[in-house]
Amino acid sequence: MTRRSLFIFAIAACVFGLLPLPAYWVTLGNYIGLYAIVALGLVLLTGVGGLTSFGQAAFVGLGAYATAYLSTSAGLSPWLGLVAGLAITAISALFIGAIMLRLSGHYLPLGTIAWGLSLYYLFGNMESLGKHDGIAGIPPLTLFGLDLGSGKSMYFLIWLVLLVAVVLLRNLLNSRSGRAIRALKGGGVMAEAMGVNTAAMKIRIFVIAALLACVSGWLYAHLQRAVNPSPFGLNAGIEYLFMAVIGGAGYLWGAILGAAVLTILKDQLQSYLPALLGSNGNFEIIVFGVLMVILLQHARNGIWPFIAARLPQHRDAVAPDTAAPLARRARAVAGYPLLVIDKVRKQFGGLVAVNDMSFTVHGGEIVGLIGPNGAGKSTMFNLVTGVLPATSGEVRLRQGEELVRIDSLPSRRIVQLGVGRTFQHVHLLPEMTVL
Missing domain, CATH: 3.40.50.300 (P-loop containing nucleotide triphosphate hydrolases)
Incomplete structure (x- = not known):
């Protein structure tokens, strides 16, 4: 990922938002941006760090319900709702991560499934959160006196947050800590042998992924102006993971591409399949699953790596002619x-x-x-x-x-x-x- 590609991405997102498009396409762009923010966290957690999580939808729900409750029942600013949501999510992720990240193999995914289900039923059974009816009447966002109540104005905020998240994760993965995160996938023994604190690094990326999901939930609540438990169930958690895997689990661009492909494909299947096959069953789930299997057979590592392998490669960095010698330890005294x-x-x-x-x-x-x-x-x-x-x-x-x-x-x-x-x-x- 180069600065040039980031600049092109930012320009393309702005141009799309400025075009006189129908509200349908703006809404679709909003949801793609929201889902991509969550998928970015899963790229870091699953694609790079090698930790599988089906519970990201629960963190999305924490961010959504925190701002919904505080901005309606308590009458606080939505921006305070964001701060509260991030604090609750960070504490929850630290606690859950400290317990679950000790697990290995298939026990970790099962643990995140249990976490996702527990939050889903918690949202649906708390009287203060409206039970399964949820919370309505959430106020729109305002930024420097500008009302962000329309879908188009929210589009620019959502994609700005997405762009900032991409830049921050890019910088993280290109840093010393990023190389330590990449080493996690090769096994804990090897990473520890290179001086990496694997337990702390796992918790760190788990918290970062949870915070990204929380921000997505906060934006979702003020876009929809109402929340209920349905979008934060286990199915949503599986879809988020699908987005990261289909786009390319180890690539930041893959999160955005996977969110776009999955969102558009799901929307089109729900629109056309009932007209072709009737509305007596959820045929879109069957067709969707078949298409995903076919896709992953031809692009096993995801869509973005499949495309990137066919594009000309550009190297921005050039090795210097000379490099300063590294500091050396003093030689041990012979016989000591x-x-x-x-x-x-x-x-x-x-x-x-x-x-x-x-x-x-x-x-x-x-x-x-x-x-x-x-x-x-x-x-x-x-x-x-x-x-x-x-x-x-x-x-x-x-x-x-x-x-x-x-x-x-x-x-x-x-x-x-x-x-x-x-x-x-x-x-x-x-x-x-x-x-």
């Missing part, structure tokens, strides 16, 4: 003990994988561990680098004039102290370049 392994033992139940092993690495030495398969060599490396906790014994590393115990530290702290590692089976990140 640098790493001391003292009677380290590792048991898995009744199986002893490493049996009271001791050795010392001195400055200037290259030490190798030699043994047959199953002797415990890889387990020993895992104990030294903090991947596995030792059952007993000590691992000490020289820090200045002292040998400091490191066997209780996590991998990310040990690598920061200067103990790096490679893996027996190569771990690569295909989406990232060497540099």
Whole structure:
């Protein structure tokens, strides 16, 4: 994603809003923008970070209901409703993320489904939120005295928010933190071995995705001027994830393209299929599912990567002729003990994988561990680098004039102290370049 492409995108969005289009197309553009904001969060969370969530619609609902309640029952400004919604969403995401992100495999998606369902039924059963009838009479937004009550004026605000979100996520993913986020998809052990705090990074991207969904819900509430639980159910959560996957889960442009394709396709199917097949069943769901399967068979990674692979590639950055040398650590004094392994033992139940092993690495030495398969060599490396906790014994590393115990530290702290590692089976990140 280049600055040029961002500029073209901004100009195209403005031109579309300024054209004398029917209200139908403006409304469609509004919904595409709202859905794309949520899908952007899922690109970060699922496409880049590798964490699947079906519960984003619940965060959309938090943003919508927070501003709806405060601007009607309490009579507060909608902008205060945005602040309150973001605060509630951040606290909820931190709490839910701290619990759910410990899960792995299919348990994490199941956990987000439970979260989405619980919020849906909470919205529908609270008397103060109007139960399933919801809240009506939400006031329109005003910005610097300008009334944003019309669909066209909301269009510019929605797409401005979308553009800002794209720029911020682009900058995040191109930063050091962004490279750490991309490393999450390759597995926690490898990321921790490179010094990444994987638990904190997972919670961070979970909160960012939730906040984007909250902003979308806030805009939705003031666009519709009424809210009820229906748009925030499990089906909506699945559709948001579909948008990110179909557009290209690892690409920011894919979120916008996926939201546009899904929204337009769903609208057209609901318009034409009842006339062709009758209105006795939800045929659009069947046809929609078949079309999505066909689409993903031909564009497995999503529509945007399929298109981008056929476009000429432009490289904005040019490598400099010379580069300043990196700072180097002081060489260890030859003969000084640098790493001391003292009677380290590792048991898995009744199986002893490493049996009271001791050795010392001195400055200037290259030490190798030699043994047959199953002797415990890889387990020993895992104990030294903090991947596995030792059952007993000590691992000490020289820090200045002292040998400091490191066997209780996590991998990310040990690598920061200067103990790096490679893996027996190569771990690569295909989406990232060497540099």
